[in-house]
Structure formats: structure tokens, C-alpha cells
Amino acid sequence: MTSTPRSGLHQAPGQAYATLQFANDQERQADQRRRDALNAYRDRLGVTVQELADLLSALHGDRVSYWTVRGWTAGQASKRARATPNWVIKLLESHYS
Numbered sequence: 001m002t003s004t005p006r007s008g009l010h011q012a013p014g015q016a017y018a019t020l021q022f023a024n025d026q027e028r029q030a031d032q033r034r035r036d037a038l039n040a041y042r043d044r045l046g047v048t049v050q051e052l053a054d055l056l057s058a059l060h061g062d063r064v065s066y067w068t069v070r071g072w073t074a075g076q077a078s079k080r081a082r083a084t085p086n087w088v089i090k091l092l093e094s095h096y097s
Contacts, residue, residue, distance in 0.1 A: 020081050032076060034084040039073050041092045049073060059091050 022028040042052050049069050056064040071082030 019079060020076050020083060028076070031083050034086060034089050035072065035076070037089050038084055038092070041089075041096065042073065045096070056088065056091065059095060 020028075020031070022031065038052075042049070045052070045055070047055065050066050052073075053064050053066045053069040056069065068082065071080050072084040072088065074081045
């Protein structure tokens with residue numbers, strides 16, 4: 001019996017797990033801009049990824065894990081990369097702009 005990976009990424013036999021995939025180049029560029037903005041906020045605030053996760057948790061009201069933020073701040077080609085949602089940037093803009 002085979003199981004599906006918990007990440008939701010499916011792997012065909014003989015293939016490596018896919019990294020981020022976008023419908024078009026505009027979506028990829030928009031994600032990169034959000035990723036760059038999130039990293040810029042992290043640098044500007046002088047916080048670690050863990051501290052940023054704690055800050056987002058406090059501002060959002062729901063827990064945001066270290067691993068989630070790490071995926072949002074990783075390079076798009078990284079296996080750990082996750083699409084950076086727009087709400088994260090809007091939340092930081094509303095408190096730190």
C-alpha cells in the first residue's frame with residue numbers, strides 16, 4: 001500500500017518532488033515580489049524567521065509556524081518554498097508602513 005505525501009505534492013515514480021509551479025509568468029513574478037517584500041520586512045524589523053512567525057501569529061490571531069514562514073521566505077527554486085500569500089504583506093503593511 002502506498003501513501004500520499006503529507007505535503008500534498010504528488011510524486012510520479014522516478015520523479016523528484018516538484019517545487020513551486022505557477023500558471024503563468026505573471027503569477028511567478030507576483031509571488032517573487034511578495035517574497036521579496038516579506039524578506040525586506042524581516043530585514044527592516046531585524047528579526048529572525050522564528051521571531052517573524054511569532055509576530056505574524058500575534059498580528060493575525062492564529063498561529064503561523066516557523067516552517068510556514070521559512071517556506072514563504074525561501075527562494076522559489078527551493079524544495080521548501082511555498083507560495084507567499086498576499087494577506088501576509090497586507091498585514092505587515094497595515095502595521096509597519
